[in-house]
């Protein structure tokens with residue numbers, strides 16, 4: 001029987017958030033222990049794409065946070081020992097009608113005004129980009145700073161360096177309950193014995209609310225299922241990330257002129273060539289609880305949508321399909337926050353479809369909070385408290 005194990009800081013969750021926190025935390029000399037109920041990256045961080053994007057972020061705080069993360073990932077590519085297939089070719093959004101071109105124009109103007117590297121693309125630019133695009137696409141827009149990684153490898157790579165810097169990682173160790181003693185220390189029961197900690201970081205993705213409930217804390221995160229198709233390496237369809245403009249509408253909510261099933265399953269084209277030139281083709285957005293079973297009705301719709309933009313893909317071979325759960329919050333921003341009523345308790349979860357993009361800045365922010373440093377970007381918009389604004393009834 002193992003005795004009680006103590007650590008200054010316990011991080012719950014071995015996904016990409018846990019990895020980034022363990023990496024930046026241990027680099028700053030903090031004593032970090034990670035508890036993961038299964039294998040590292042066994043949650044959403046291995047059931048996703050690997051895009052580090054600013055192109056789909058609201059101009060303002062949202063895109064500035066992404067830019068900061070892009071900068072940090074660029075540096076991680078130099079600093080981490082294990083390569084994680086980082087590439088930095090930019091990304092594009094394509095438009096299929098005049099209304100989308102008009103909206104894209106406005107999106108680009110706002111982003112350029114905010115100082116980001118965006119530009120419009122015309123029909124000819126799309127033809128130069130890929131001969132596989134449908135002929136009737138109107139054009140699109142480009143964000144130069146966007147990059148791509150292998151999310152699974154990035155998670156492992158950060159954990160690998162974190163361990164070398166002194167972090168301790170316990171896999172197959174599920175947190176089953178938590179309490180606090182009179183001196184405010186956390187007592188954490190797990191399937192592998194008891195841990196104590198002065199501070200706890202809840203980085204459990206879609207499971208963060210369950211960890212919160214252990215201390216009576218309500219964390220408003222809901223799983224939003226997404227499915228992807230993996231195509232085999234065959235022809236060089238494209239060298240960088242492509243999304244349809246309707247993806248923005250699907251993500252943030254709004255009217256699209258698509259058929260009923262495309263709308264129902266929240267399907268919008270996402271095309272990502274991996275380093276090995278396999279293609280990830282997505283994706284869907286559905287609120288169906290914790291169900292991660294692949295639904296072939298949805299997959300069929302994703303394939304149909306991809307053919308609208310890349311008709312020649314009809315002849316290509318599919319290797320497999322998978323589904324993951326995005327940790328969704330109502331305002332599409334993550335919760336990276338202290339919890340006022342539980343001193344020493346922090347949350348780093350709720351990144352929806354942006355967790356790979358925002359993991360680095362999240363790890364850095366949590367390290368800065370734990371070290372009582374000034375944070376690299378403002379943290380007020382990310383606080384748990386923003387969901388608790390009192391409703392004033394007239």
Ligand SMILES: Cc1cc2nc3c(=O)[nH]c(=O)nc-3n(C[C@H](O)[C@H](O)[C@H](O)COP(=O)(O)OP(=O)(O)OC[C@H]3O[C@@H](n4cnc5c(N)ncnc54)[C@H](O)[C@@H]3O)c2cc1C
Nearest residue numbers: 015017037043044045049051175205226324354355356357
């Ligand atoms: C289809 C799809 C495509 C996506 N594409 C992109 C993209 O291109 N770019 C992007 O930025 N983001 C993308 N995302 C989103 C991104 O994958 C997530 O935001 C991110 O992986 C969340 O990471 P996490 O560490 O918070 O959660 P997770 O990776 O789920 O990690 C949480 C961990 O906590 C562990 N855990 C849970 N309960 C316990 C417990 N009781 N005890 C111990 N451990 C526990 C889990 O086992 C899990 O490993 C996509 C998501 C999906 C589904």
